[in-house]
Amino acid sequence: MPELPEVEIIRRELSPIMFRERIVDIEIFDTKIQLQPNDILNKIIIELVRKGKYLFLILNDSSSLLFHMGMTGSLIYTTARENLRFQRVLISLSQGFISFCDARRFGKIKYLSEIDREKFEQTLGMDPLLSEYSWNNFERLLVKRTLPVKNFLMNQAWIAGIGNIYASEILFLSKIHPEKRVNDLTEQEKRSLFDVIPLVLKKAILGEGTTIRDYQHTDGSRGSFQNCLQVYNREGKPCFTCGSPIQRIKIAQRSTYYCPHCQKM
DNA sequence: CATTCATCCTGCTGGC
DNA sequence: TGCCAGCAGGATGAAT
Numbered sequence: 001m002p003e004l005p006e007v008e009i010i011r012r013e014l015s016p017i018m019f020r021e022r023i024v025d026i027e028i029f030d031t032k033i034q035l036q037p038n039d040i041l042n043k044i045i046i047e048l049v050r051k052g053k054y055l056f057l058i059l060n061d062s063s064s065l066l067f068h069m070g071m072t073g074s075l076i077y078t079t080a081r082e083n084l085r086f087q088r089v090l091i092s093l094s095q096g097f098i099s100f101c102d103a104r105r106f107g108k109i110k111y112l113s114e115i116d117r118e119k120f121e122q123t124l125g126m127d128p129l130l131s132e133y134s135w136n137n138f139e140r141l142l143v144k145r146t147l148p149v150k151n152f153l154m155n156q157a158w159i160a161g162i163g164n165i166y167a168s169e170i171l172f173l174s175k176i177h178p179e180k181r182v183n184d185l186t187e188q189e190k191r192s193l194f195d196v197i198p199l200v201l202k203k204a205i206l207g208e209g210t211t212i213r214d215y216q217h218t219d220g221s222r223g224s225f226q227n228c229l230q231v232y233n234r235e236g237k238p239c240f241t242c243g244s245p246i247q248r249i250k251i252a253q254r255s256t257y258y259c260p261h262c263q264k265m
Numbered sequence: 266c267a268t269t270c271a272t273c274c275t276g277c278t279g280g281c
Numbered sequence: 282t283g284c285c286a287g288c289a290g291g292a293t294g295a296a297t
Contacts, residue, residue, distance in 0.1 A: 003290055032274090053291080071291055072275080086275090104274050106291060147268060156292080163290050213277080215290065232290095252269070255288085 002069045004053060004129070004161030005204035006215050006223070010075055011050045013218040017077055017096065018045045018057065025092035032105055033088060039111045040065060045093075052124050052160025062114040070106025072214040075099070103214065125158040128198040138194045145182035149193070150251050152182050161201065165210055165232045168257045170200050172231045177263045178256045179249070184265075203228070231257040 002010070022044050026037050040059065047058040055075075057065040067075065076084060076099045081092070089100040089109060100109060112120060125141075126132040141158050153159060153167045162170065171178050174192040176185070185193070207225030209215055212233060215223055226233070230240055234257060235248040244261040 006290070068291085070274090071289065102274095103276060104289085104291095106274065108292090145267085151268080154291090165290055210290070212290065253271085254291095 002053060002073070002209070002215055003163035003166050003204075004050075004127070004201050005166070005207075005225070006209040007050055007053050007055055007069065007161075008129070008205055009209050009223075010069075010218055011048045011055055014075065014077065014098070015048045017218075018048060018093065018098070021045050021093040021095065023059075023091060024094060025090075027090045027092075028088070029090075030088040030102075030105060033109050035089075035109060035111055039063070051121055051127050051130075052156055053163065054120075054124070054160075056112075056117060064112050064114075064117050066108070066110045066112050066117070066120070067100070068108040070102060070104060070108065072104045073100065073102040073107030074214070074216045075218055076101055076216065076220055077218045124156055124160040127160050128201055129161075133198065135191075135194055139190065142182050142185065142190060147182060148179045148251055149176055149182050149185065150178035150256055153197075154252075154254075159197070162197065164254050164256075165212075165229070166200055166204065168232045169230055170196050172258060172263060173200060175262055175264075177265045178251055178258050180265055231259060233257070 022042060023040050026035065026040060028035060043059040043061060045057050046060050049056045049058055053068060055067040078097050081097055084099050084101050086101040086103045087099050088102050091098040126137055145152060150167050150171060153162045153170060174189065174196045176189050204210060204225045207228050209223030210225040211222040212226055231246050234246045236245050239246055239259040239262060242259065242261045244259055246257055247260050249256050
């Protein structure tokens with residue numbers, strides 16, 4: 001489900017709620033999620049950190065709880081204890097409750113020591129909203145790559161945070177065909193990509209995230225950026241720029257949307 | 266090393 | 282109304 005913008009929204013909403021809260025209890029209703037309650041019980045949350053699509057709850061002994069939403073995961077805050085649909089984990093805080101709900105069970109929660117968190121963060125590529133995102137680093141990533149540019153954008157080891165929706169959106173705004181091979185990109189196209197990536201992600205955050213079906217804010221409400229999407233989920237509809245019908249193709253088994261007129265090979 | 270592909274899950278939607 | 286194929290915001294490890 002959530003890509004970088006949606007996870008960032010979750011982080012921003014939960015930060016003031018969870019800051020300095022104690023983890024009083026944790027209940028796990030899904031055998032796929034393996035946590036030792038003793039690792040985290042009675043620890044205090046001192047910070048929420050996001051990198052790419054991952055969210056870390058940093059605890060007062062510098063260990064952390066890592067959340068990944070997978071396709072359908074959400075974190076819901078309630079003031080009273082509730083049984084929510086698809087609830088997999090329930091964390092009781094000193095004040096309030098956080099439910100991890102996840103219909104498809106692709107989401108993950110892991111306990112990490114400080115060392116393990118550092119190691120894990122190193123496996124992720126640069127986050128387009130952090131200062132590590134630079135033209136030098138970006139340019140270096142592109143060298144000698146022959147895969148389609150859409151696959152390049154979605155590899156979390158190179159750039160962290162872009163998923164299937166925003167990959168299509170970024171390529172539309174950059175006027176690049178999603179199947180174009182990275183080593184065939186012109187200098188201008190590379191520059192454009194570099195600039196458009198953070199632009200689209202920031203706009204999506206301002207637009208409260210994209211809810212096609214499952215994404216929810218931490219109070220259960222929906223995003224609104226789905227109304228601003230240029231190509232994703234718009235097969236057959238007219239391009240907002242030129243009126244040509246938006247095409248849907250499969251790249252690496254994932255639906256990919258583009259305008260055949262505005263995005264040439 | 267770089268790239269592609271099947272697989273993990275469950276639920277919803279649209280067509281017949 | 283009921284059934285079933287096809288689809289879904291992701292990541293991984295095995296195969297090529």
